[in-house]
Amino acid sequence: MRKNARVGMSEVTIQQVATEAGVSPSTVSNLLNGRNHRMLPETRQRIETAIDKLGYRPNRAARQLRTGRNTTIGLVVPSVGNPFWGALARYLESAALAEGYHVLLCNSERDPRRERDYIDELWADGVHGVVLCSSLPSLEHVMPLVERGLQLVAFDRTSQAGDPASLVSISVDNAIGSQLATQHLTELGHTRLAFVSGALASVNRKERYRGFVAGLEQAGLDPEAALRAPTGSGADDFGDVEASELGRAAAAELVALDEPPTAIVAINDMCALGVCRGLRDGGLEPGKDVSVVGFDDIVLADLYAPTLTTVRQPMREMAAAAFSQLRARLDDSGPTQGQSLLFRPELIVRESTGAPST
């Protein structure tokens, strides 16, 4: 039984519009698809009036069936529960909306299998473009679809050797970002710094660590002497919300040292918030006793007490770029080359950093 039959609603079809306007469906279709260069203004007017009057909206399923195209893109993130990905979702959707596209949201929960399944599903839905925020260093699992024509934009992940040739990568320059953060701390006079992160399993985590080391070297400090906080239990501690737990635990260990660091660079803001929490647990005041820097500049960074010094990723611009890259590749023909877009991060100085208190 058709839904239509049940509710007794009759969706307006192109045929009805055509009848109303006294033309053929083809002509209406021509107008709708911009093939109106040789059409009497009067005819066009009649059609437009009919469309308005009947409240016609083209049926997307029919259109997609016929053309093979559609205006939906997929977004696969670890979890929109994390404000960082929430912000991406929001900006991406905003960019897409402006061009009449929609965003289908998928939370991979950092499960590779789920990630793959989702992309399969999206493909079956006729979605040809996906923004993928993968936790995986390799994209091999989606290669078959890429070979069939799936357009992929990797977000928050720089290109790797084994990546598909057509891949577009969009990311902030992680090394520069954490170098900026480290530099800020050394300029404040800190000499005992620690780096807190989960396992350096992903490319951009490694990059951030590299920036940290570079910052130390630049200040004439010995990277070997710098503390690298326990990286947790292994490759699995990749969580997004759990990042805060990790920060908290790491801070606890650091506080217990004979000579605790006076400044901490955290792998991201959630982790930094956890670090602050852990410092307080240990009786130290973040921003006074110990400086803390985060990464991402999530909304909460400016709400926390102390407000968090952090490295901002220009999310709005990055999201817009992700969409426009995707769109360009979906629309046009011809072979498409992959490329990497590296955005410049920006240090936002707030209350959580200051001169060493000792």
Place this chain on the structure above:
Amino acid sequence: MRKNARVGMSEVTIQQVATEAGVSPSTVSNLLNGRNHRMLPETRQRIETAIDKLGYRPNRAARQLRTGRNTTIGLVVPSVGNPFWGALARYLESAALAEGYHVLLCNSERDPRRERDYIDELWADGVHGVVLCSSLPSLEHVMPLVERGLQLVAFDRTSQAGDPASLVSISVDNAIGSQLATQHLTELGHTRLAFVSGALASVNRKERYRGFVAGLEQAGLDPEAALRAPTGSGADDFGDVEASELGRAAAAELVALDEPPTAIVAINDMCALGVCRGLRDGGLEPGKDVSVVGFDDIVLADLYAPTLTTVRQPMREMAAAAFSQLRARLDDSGPTQGQSLLFRPELIVRESTGAPST
């Protein structure tokens, strides 16, 4: 030019499967749609083998065109950038996924026009079920589509008199929630309480205030004597992030009073965080000098210093309910009655509340 032609990929059709299995497309379709009660086991086996071998996935556009059904639901939230809505999106998607449904994400940015446009778009996409988190007290703007058969679940909003008859409302019991919070404070010995919120423009804000008053009365306190913090500039201060600004400003005013309150009930967690900030600005320590209670239990509540006492909404259960209500109404036939689901909130006591210090 068809995309298919361009990339040279040939999507597998039901016809190919049929040929491969030596049956007609109808038979494959029958199997796919569970009409297989009278089919030779051997035939079924042949078809399944063919499907696997060719990697066949039904084309959704074609299926939807034919049946008018689909497996996508819409989610309209103010903004997934806000962790509260992010959490909802995540849980709803999770519930949907388990049943093979997808979630199309829409950020209304609290713009009524955008909200309406989105729902129109969703309808044009063939989406028949939408979870709507509307900021608007009236749902009149979507009535035309509801009359055409759109199934709507209102989230975080209790039913109103003018609502469509078929509407399902899902919400926490706001009155009970803030009564629990208030009761907690009075039991700790507080007698000078304040309520901080923006304009009580939405139904659930009014409810929360009602619970606050009920809590006071229950403790034998005079609601008239309770402070109701300035409600800001008017009906516009509905923001999500801005809630914190509002809390901060309100706290500043309260601190300046001759007899400041010893406990504050905030309209939600973001607001409560702002209140904490405002208290500190005024030289008071939240959780020690003044107790603060929030509402929602966002992730940050447990990370903040002090950790925030708050009223938890059982988001996972609420999201699951939203989906199953929607699904039931999409699947079955017959007239559907609206209903309201009120979930029981839970008080989570943390560090931001304690006995009055004086």
Place this chain on the structure above:
DNA sequence: GCGGACTGGTGCAACGATGCACCGCATGCT
């Protein structure tokens, strides 16, 4: 041995939009 029921399928006309191939007519050019 003939009507009826059951079995295991198949045929076919949709669903709504698209866009190429084509059409009749008027005008211009030689």
Place this chain on the structure above:
DNA sequence: AGCATGCGGTGCATCGTTGCACCAGTCCGC
């Protein structure tokens, strides 16, 4: 007159799936 060219459209097959209507064959009871 004879042909090309431009104009303003229209006809029709097609996309992949669905599910009702139908079919040929077998078996049963009387």
